[in-house]
Amino acid sequence: MRAILLVLVLTVLSVCKAATPKLRFAWKEVDYVWGSPDQRENAINDKQFIPAHNLPLGLDRWKNKLFITVPRWKNGVASSLNYVDVDGPQNQPLKPYPSLEDNLVADTATALPSNNSIISVFRIFIDPCDRLWVMDSGLADILGSPNQIAGPSLVIFDLNTDQVIHRYFFKVEDMKEDSFFANVIVDVDKDTCDNAFAYVPDLGAYGVVVYSLKQDDSWRVSHHYFHFEPLAGSYKVGGVEFHWTDGVFGLALTEPRENGYRTMFFHALSSTKEFCVSTELLRNYTHIDKKEAFNDFKLLGDRGENTQASSSVYDQTNHVLFYTQVNRDGVGCWNSNKPYTPENNPLLFSDPELYEFPNDVKIDNEGSLWIISDKMPRFIFKSLDPNEVNYRIFSINATDAIAGTACQ
Numbered sequence: 001m002r003a004i005l006l007v008l009v010l011t012v013l014s015v016c017k018a019a020t021p022k023l024r025f026a027w028k029e030v031d032y033v034w035g036s037p038d039q040r041e042n043a044i045n046d047k048q049f050i051p052a053h054n055l056p057l058g059l060d061r062w063k064n065k066l067f068i069t070v071p072r073w074k075n076g077v078a079s080s081l082n083y084v085d086v087d088g089p090q091n092q093p094l095k096p097y098p099s100l101e102d103n104l105v106a107d108t109a110t111a112l113p114s115n116n117s118i119i120s121v122f123r124i125f126i127d128p129c130d131r132l133w134v135m136d137s138g139l140a141d142i143l144g145s146p147n148q149i150a151g152p153s154l155v156i157f158d159l160n161t162d163q164v165i166h167r168y169f170f171k172v173e174d175m176k177e178d179s180f181f182a183n184v185i186v187d188v189d190k191d192t193c194d195n196a197f198a199y200v201p202d203l204g205a206y207g208v209v210v211y212s213l214k215q216d217d218s219w220r221v222s223h224h225y226f227h228f229e230p231l232a233g234s235y236k237v238g239g240v241e242f243h244w245t246d247g248v249f250g251l252a253l254t255e256p257r258e259n260g261y262r263t264m265f266f267h268a269l270s271s272t273k274e275f276c277v278s279t280e281l282l283r284n285y286t287h288i289d290k291k292e293a294f295n296d297f298k299l300l301g302d303r304g305e306n307t308q309a310s311s312s313v314y315d316q317t318n319h320v321l322f323y324t325q326v327n328r329d330g331v332g333c334w335n336s337n338k339p340y341t342p343e344n345n346p347l348l349f350s351d352p353e354l355y356e357f358p359n360d361v362k363i364d365n366e367g368s369l370w371i372i373s374d375k376m377p378r379f380i381f382k383s384l385d386p387n388e389v390n391y392r393i394f395s396i397n398a399t400d401a402i403a404g405t406a407c408q
Contacts, residue, residue: 019401021349021371021394025084029386030054030070031093032078035100043078048104050076055379056094056391058123058311059372060132061086061364062159066393067132068094068372071182072107072120072140073380079103081118081134098162105149107140112150116164119149122182123311123360125198128190131165132157135184135200143380152181154198154211168211174220180204183311185251187262187279188213197283199251201226203269206247210282221285223277223297228270232308235327238356240377246270250312252321253279254336265300265312265321272307274300274321274340301340307332311360315369315398320407322369322398324358325350331358331371333407346405354392369398 029051034040043049053074060067065083072080080103082094096103102116112119118136125133134157138150153169170181179202188196196213206226211218226248233243246269254263261280267273277297281288303309309332312323321334330350338344349355349371358373371394375384384390402408 019396019403021369021396021401023090023354023392024086024370024395025066025090025092025391025393026389027056027091027391028389030056030391032082032100033093033095043104047076048106049078050074052384052386053077055374055376056372056393057374057376058121058360059370059393060124060126060362061368061370062126062130062132065159066370067097067124067126068393069121069124070094071122071137071142073142075107075141075144077120077140079118080121080136081124098157098164105140107145107147109140109147109149115167117150118155123184125184125186126159127186127188127193127196129188129193129196130159131193132159133184133186133198135181137181152179154184154200156213166213166216168216168218170209171218174209174218176202176205176207178204179207181209183249183251185253185264187253187264187283189256197279199264199279199282201248201251201266203246203249206268208248208251208266208282210285212283219286221282223294225266225275225297225299226268228268229273232272233270235308235377237327237329237377238352238375240381242377242381244270250309250323252312252314252323254314254319255316265314267309267312267323269310269326270308272303272305274303274334276300302342303332303334303340303345304342307342307345310358311362313361313363313369315363315367317367318399318402318407320398320402322348322361322363322401324361324371326357326359329355329358329373331355331361331369331401333402333405335402335407338406344406346407348401348405348407354394363398367398368395369401370395 053076058069067083079096134155140147156165198211200209208221228247249269252265306327309323329352355373
């Protein structure tokens with residue numbers, strides 16, 4: 001009997017010691033670093049800055065900078081591309097990148113003020129060559145009076161100099177009537193920086209645009225697996241019920257395989273299924289037989305009910321795919337060495353207060369998993385209470401996060 005009690009006590013202790021993400025940043029409302037108090041006041045008076053309309057959504061880390069995006073869902077977003085100091089205060093103001101002037105563009109503008117200007121960014125990607133890739137949708141006041149200030153473009157920054165290396169505008173043939181580009185991942189090795197490929201999902205018109213830096217050219221890839229799942233378009237988060245038809249959105253790349261190409265995992269936002277395809281097909285799509293290539297896209301499996309995921313990221317050290325669980329207020333994972341089943345897709349962290357609508361996940365070069373949650377459904381369909389914490393960013397060592405789970 002004593003032995004049984006001892007086992008029970010040890011089990012309880014081990015559960016209590018389970019690793020949980022550390023809260024790194026938290027805001028009730030976000031603010032920015034301004035040139036002066038007068039500049040902030042003028043921006044508020046001119047409705048260029050409406051604090052309640054600024055929702056942090058995407059993130060990625062480079063050295064002591066944690067980049068944070070604030071899309072122009074509504075009018076009055078002062079800066080869409082920003083960063084905070086990793087070792088700074090939890091509620092520090094966002095620092096516009098590369099400058100406030102490059103971000104503070106009027107919602108009614110009809111053209112980019114300069115090549116450095118940033119309009120509206122959802123997701124970003126930092127590559128091994130110290131470059132920041134920014135998917136700028138070019139669309140302001142999305143939920144109000146949508147204004148396409150400029151066409152969708154990829155903006156590439158040199159993080160060592162904070163200068164724009166290149167800006168590439170998507171071609172007409174890359175886009176469809178309902179196209180919406182909100183994510184980007186980059187396929188590159190630090191020894192071949194010039195030969196980078198960016199993969200950009202089109203969640204509105206169900207495709208993926210591939211961009212080659214060396215060729216400075218892009219092409220569109222189509223497939224049935226990029227579409228949303230009709231039975232997975234219903235959500236209930238934060239007491240808000242809503243329906244989305246978002247297609248392919250979450251993309252993640254493995255380490256290079258023996259042939260030098262990677263596997264790209266992908267899924268639609270409104271779906272519970274995961275798919276994969278070789279980047280060899282994506283890179284050479286314009287030269288291959290499309291009918292034969294159709295079967296090279298593979299279904300991995302189904303995560304289970306209510307497992308819709310927005311962002312995903314692949315941990316090359318542990319061979320684990322992490323992904324947000326927007327309908328379950330948490331983060332899930334899957335070990336790529338195991339079958340893709342609900343049992344092998346455990347929910348790691350779940351708390352409706354802390355992780356209400358986890359929107360993005362990234363892994364930095366130190367092996368830390370970063371998570372941002374932002375109550376986006378309430379922000380879009382209702383309103384947020386400025387007296388409570390609405391936006392949180394957490395981090396945890398990726399190896400510690402999966403310890404003792406099916407993903408280990």
